[in-house]
Amino acid sequence: MAIDVTVLRVFTDSDGKFGNPLGVVDNSTVDPADRQRIATELGYSETIFIDVPPPGGTSAQARIYTPAAEMAFAGHPTVGASWWLRETGKPVKTLHVPAGIVQVEYDGDLAAVSARSEWAPEFAIHDLSSTDELMAAQPDDFSDDVENYLWTWIDQDQGIMRSRMFAPHLGIPEDEATGAAAVRMTDYLSRDLKIIQGKGSVIHTRWSPEGWVRVAGRVVNDGSTQLD
Structure with a gap:
């Protein structure tokens, strides 16, 4: 039977x-x-599998896979899943993933999740001197057995930064927008951020001294596909 994928x-x-x-x-x-086979065949940086809540339910269970491995937590899948649940008439307040309970909010056209900074995987953080240096970087320039997060300020006073992320060991040569890394960077810098990653994706974060980071973003639906 064909498997429907949004x-x-x-x-x-x-x-x-x-x-x-x-x-x-x-x-x-x-x-x-x-699940792993499906995520590998799809080839997206992540695929999320959701236990859709019953009518009136306010929480959902989810599992997240890269093309190579399962993740205990990831930002862009949890934000995307939260948005999708609202669009299908099943908005939730929490999303349960293996790392813990993610708090969900809806703010106009934004979907947002709040997660603990320690849920995000460790990243090798590379603080670069300029946007030109950042954009000239190539995945082969960095170790291929860790997640390499490259960043530089666009406007430090306003908390606007530019970034890229390479994770070949997870089957992701370059990730276009990495919510988990946004969580780590927000906690690392202890401030709210606007992160422009990859070709131009935008992530908004809010820092809390209690160790929670709110990650928010816009989502669009590009339709569906099917797998056998």
Whole structure:
């Protein structure tokens, strides 16, 4: 039986451009043993499998996979899934992932999640001197066994930064928009941020001294595809 996959772009700019593709799958339609195969075949940086809540439910369970491995938490899948649940008439207040309980908010056209900074994986953080240096970087310039996060300020006073992320060991040569890295960077810098990543994706974050980081972004629906 064919498996239906909704395809979203998460963390677009205000015009709906850019954003990181995400596959969304109703978990009830697949065998758990097939999740990794499906994520690998789709080839998106992440695919999320959701246990859709019953009518009136305010929480959902989810599992997240890259093309190579399962993730305990990731930002762009949880933001995208939260947006998708609202669009299908099932808005939630929490999303349960293996790392813990993600708090969900809706703010106009933005979907937002709040997560603990320690849920995000460790990144090798590279503070570069300029946007030119950042954009000239190539994945082969960095170790291929860790997630390499490259960044530089565009406007430090306003908290606006430019970034890229390479993670070949997860099957992601370059990630267009990385919510988990945004969580880490927000906690690392201890301030709210506007992150422009990849080709132009936009992530908004809010820092809390209690260790929670709110990650918000715009999402668009690019339709659907099917897998056998």
